[in-house]
Amino acid sequence: xxxxxxxERIGHHVRNIEHLSSDTDHRGLVRFEHSLxxxxxxxxxxxxxxxxxxxxxxxxxxxxxxxxxxxxxxx
Amino acid sequence: xxxxxxxxxxxxxFWRIQNIKTSExxxxxxxxxxxxxxxxxxxxxxxxxxxxGERTLCATLTSREQPTPSNRSWRVDKDFIGFTPLxxxxxxxxxxVAVTGLGGHALGSFRSADGVSVWLRDFxxxxxxxxxxxxxxxxTAVVASDNNQGVRELARTLLDGLAIxxxxxxxxxxxxxxxxxxxxxxVLKEALVMSSKVTEVKHxxxxxxxxxxxxxxxxxxxxxxxxxxQLETVVKGRRNEGFVRDLLVRSDGEASQFLTYLTDEFSDxxxxxxxPFEIVSYYETVSSPTVVVSVSSRPIVQVSCDCTDYRxxxxx
Numbered sequence: 001x002x003x004x005x006x007x008e009r010i011g012h013h014v015r016n017i018e019h020l021s022s023d024t025d026h027r028g029l030v031r032f033e034h035s036l037x038x039x040x041x042x043x044x045x046x047x048x049x050x051x052x053x054x055x056x057x058x059x060x061x062x063x064x065x066x067x068x069x070x071x072x073x074x075x
Numbered sequence: 076x077x078x079x080x081x082x083x084x085x086x087x088x089f090w091r092i093q094n095i096k097t098s099e100x101x102x103x104x105x106x107x108x109x110x111x112x113x114x115x116x117x118x119x120x121x122x123x124x125x126x127x128g129e130r131t132l133c134a135t136l137t138s139r140e141q142p143t144p145s146n147r148s149w150r151v152d153k154d155f156i157g158f159t160p161l162x163x164x165x166x167x168x169x170x171x172v173a174v175t176g177l178g179g180h181a182l183g184s185f186r187s188a189d190g191v192s193v194w195l196r197d198f199x200x201x202x203x204x205x206x207x208x209x210x211x212x213x214x215t216a217v218v219a220s221d222n223n224q225g226v227r228e229l230a231r232t233l234l235d236g237l238a239i240x241x242x243x244x245x246x247x248x249x250x251x252x253x254x255x256x257x258x259x260x261x262v263l264k265e266a267l268v269m270s271s272k273v274t275e276v277k278h279x280x281x282x283x284x285x286x287x288x289x290x291x292x293x294x295x296x297x298x299x300x301x302x303x304x305q306l307e308t309v310v311k312g313r314r315n316e317g318f319v320r321d322l323l324v325r326s327d328g329e330a331s332q333f334l335t336y337l338t339d340e341f342s343d344x345x346x347x348x349x350x351p352f353e354i355v356s357y358y359e360t361v362s363s364p365t366v367v368v369s370v371s372s373r374p375i376v377q378v379s380c381d382c383t384d385y386r387x388x389x390x391x
Contacts, residue, residue, distance in 0.1 A: 001359060001362045002296070002297045002358065002359065005299070006296075006299040007295055007296055007297070007298065007356055007358035008298070009298040009299055009330075010260075010293065010298055010338075011338060011341050011342035011345055015342075015351065017354040017355070017356055018354070019357075019358065020355065020356070020357050020358075021359075021360050022294070022357045024359055024361055025359050025361040026295050026359050027184070028359070029256060029295045029357055030175075030185050030256045030294050031185060031186060032187065032194045033188060033192075034117060034118055034187070034198070035201070035202065040194060040198075042357075043254075043294075043357070044199060044202050046292055046355045047171060047199075047203060047206075047252060047254070047292060050252050050290035050292075051171065051206050051252060053289070054169050054250035054251075054252065054289035055169060055250050057289060057350055058250050058350070061350045064349060
């Protein structure tokens with residue numbers, strides 16, 4: 001079993017990561033029966049939000065330039 | 076690779092058909108529909124057909140028997156090594172890439188209890204219609220046989236493969252989200268760190284992966300490592316020094332040198348970014364063995380472990 005503590009230690013300092021429990025075992029975390037499964041609905045809502053935010057967020061960052069990598073990506 | 080024909084009442088399995096020409100889309104769709112008509116599908120189609128190159132399509136199929144397409148140039152396999160697209164909307168504006176755990180299967184690890192449906196293919200694309208869903212499979216045979224393969228080598232293979240897949244489908248600039256299960260999350264973190272450190276312009280396509288990554292959904296990722304008997308299982312009972320070196324929790328309960336390095340590097344990358352990653356992390360509440368090994372055509376093998384030693388490190 002991967003504990004809450006190990007699952008949460010993604011980066012060193014705690015940033016604004018959202019931690020959620022899922023009422024299942026380790027391999028059940030990524031298995032869903034149908035689209036009305038409560039655990040599925042939680043995950044898909046998170047993905048839906050990210051999928052809506054990502055294109056405009058990356059676009060406005062592209063206008064501002066540097067993203068934090070070792071070299072700049074030309075546009 | 077040839078597989079013996081399964082007995083008639085076998086459980087459903089997942090198959091991939093590659094090298095379908097774009098011009099064969101209609102023929103292939105009809106053929107796939109015919110293949111799944113015996114299945115009791117509760118949701119979705121039980122198959123997918125999506126571009127994996129400029130002039131080629133890739134299909135996935137749930138079937139009790141090995142499909143034998145009459146078109147000899149179509150290639151059938153059930154290992155799913157590399158990147159497999161599961162949906163392909165014309166107006167796609169984001170890629171959602173699933174990374175299974177080490178020893179997991181690119182489709183099988185995400186299946187429903189009846190073994191027919193896979194949410195990434197059969198119902199998630201309906202809920203996020205403008206996302207292309209893609210799943211990634213590891214070559215567990217290589218992992219097991221090469222003693223020097225560690226997390227870095229797996230991360231490098233993932234990064235190279237994703238950059239090439241997106242180049243072939245002309246989608247390098249498209250925003251990326253990842254869904255990672257178990258050790259897949261550790262491999263992905265290292266891949267993103269590697270990507271962000273690319274300094275040579277000729278490898279720009281590797282850098283683009285980190286650049287356009289926006290969000291991560293982590294499902295039970297063992298950020299602190301694994302204990303010994305779990306690692307043995309990852310490599311099918313054979314001791315693999317690379318994994319032991321990278322992932323073993325130390326006897327004093329601290330993370331390995333590699334995992335400590337990775338945690339630091341990933342935090343630094345996140346801080347450097349003008350747009351920090353969006354991260355959601357799920358953890359399980361029901362106790363079970365951590366590592367599940369699926370060896371290509373054979374059934375999933377689960378291991379048990381004793382759960383006393385490593386509680387301090389957050390590993391049970």
